[in-house]
Amino acid sequence: MKLLVKTTLYYVIASLLFFIFAGFIIVYDYNKILDQEINKLLINSEEIITTQLVNDISLESLNNYEQVITKTNSKNYLDNPIFKDTTRYDIIDDNFHEYRMLRVTRRIGNDYYDISIFRSLIQPNTLIQQVLISLFIVFLSLLAFLIISNLLISRKVWLPFKETLNTLATYELGSTKPITLNKTNTREFNQLNEIIYAMTTKIKYDYVNLKEFTENVAHEIQTPLAIIRRKCEKLLQTDQxxxxxxxxxxxxxxxxxxxxxxxxxLTLLTKIESGAYQVEKNVNLTEVLASQIAHYDEMISLKELHFKKDIHHVILHDMNSELAVVLLSNFIRNAIHHTHKGGTLKIATGERDISFYNTGANGKIDTELFNRFKKSDSSSLGLGLSIITKICRLYNIELSYDYEDTTHKFRLLF
Structure with missing residues (x-):
């Protein structure tokens, strides 16, 4: 998930929680105010009725749908007004509606009167619904505004960071061109660019030194090794x-x-890991494979192998041509080396793959052999399969291995 989307999502969640809480508080307060106003209205109405009863207004003229006054002997609600919500049948709507009721008993002269007053809650409930709808529309509009403004503002604020990422993504370690990072008016981004510039400069310096060291070692070691080898060959030819x-x-x-x-x-591995080999477009691996097979014809004949070749498919892949030779020659050489004398060796191509089959009596090999310095026998250097693995990872080549019926199968999928 992108950083901008992630921060916006957090803002949306936080805003929704805030709006829900704020809406609950607003509706609660508004509902409380309406309840107080309705109760005041009921109390005022009860005071008017009591005054009318004191003035000997008849009960017939006072009783109607919203107020009921009767004489009573009960003193349960004497001077103790009780408020409660109830439902009443409305003849006009032919339905039950919610009402707020005030019930109280008053003593007027020697008589006790049970007074019940009703006020409809239809209008307050409708008003609350309208308030909720208005709040929802306002909150939804405000949320949309926050999301859009946050996306636009964040995109502008984080633009220098994105430019830095794009610069790093296109930066080549072996390039002589220094990395260039634009200055911004944001202090944190400038600090980040300064740190990245210092790191890349140090990395480039170490890379150049390592590359020179590797090249020097590779060159200097070969000379004394060649001298030692010639001296040994000379001594081996004497009879003394x-x-x-x-x-x-x-x-x-x-x-x-x-x-x-x-x-x-080791020199080859170091060069591969340091990116010293440039990628070439559409290298014809079928031609490289055919030339390497011809190179190893003599070894195949000496081991008297039953060799089968099926390389009619043209396979093109973006990679370095020198490493393509190294990759395929390693597979051919390993297959020949690990096939017993008189065994079977087969090399075949598909539309997108090259397969190497060879018979061997040692059973399935350990996948640890693909790591550096892991050896299948004492004569192995432990580097061949490691080089193969490095090249495959570098150029996104899928390497698979299987063993069935004394036959080893290596497959390269491009």
Missing amino acids: LNAEQMAEITAIYTNCIRLSKVNRG
Whole structure:
């Protein structure tokens, strides 16, 4: 949920709660005032009737639909006015309506009179309904005004923040162009931009240093490794070494080659993670796959593999062409390496996928092998599948693995 929508939603909820509470208070006070006015009206009417009774006005002339006066011997309501709501049948409307009633007993001379006075509540109730409707319309209009004004004002206020986000989204770490953030008249946004500028400057500085360090290490290590390898090759070709010395030099030579491969693998991983490879549009992966298969033809023949190839679909994908070679060659090399001699190897393409099948007796591999330095055997460097995983994540390629009937299946979905 967007920040602007979220804050507006909170304003709406808070406003609704406030309006409900305020409406309840207004209606309660208004209803209380109406009740007091009706009660005063009933008291005034009762005082007039009492005065008329004192002046010997006949009961027949005083009794009507809204007031009933009778002589009584009861003293239950003597000088104690009682107010209550009741319903009465209206002959004209042929329906029952709500009324407020005042009942009191008065002594006039030697006689007691039971006085009941009624006032209709139709008009007050109708008035309250009209007030509620008016309040609802006013509150609804005010709420709409608050929502619209909040959206417009917040959109203008938060515009610099959105511009900062857009700038960060388009900023490339390896770019030599410095990040530019616009100044605003809001102090907090200016402070945010200053912090972001300082952070990106530091990150860029560290990135350049790391990149230079990686390139220097990769270059400098290869030279002494090449010297050690040549020296070992020269010593291995002489006849002056005994068996123990030959074994020691062979171990040095093997580990030298291994270290060289590790160096190249780590350098490649570092470049991938730092975004050193530029994206190319519509790289023809089918052509890259065909060229890599031809490159490994000799290895396939040496292991006497039953090789099946079905790469008739043209697959285009936006990625770096060098990393496309690395990705597909790793899959082919791993499939050849882990297929027993005389086994079956199959490479097939679909409309949007490339699949690699190879037979193997070791069972289903552990998915931990996709992490760096996890090895399937002692001869593995533990970097191949890690490089594959990095490339797949970088270019949104879905990688899946399955094992069935002694056959490993790797699938790349583009």
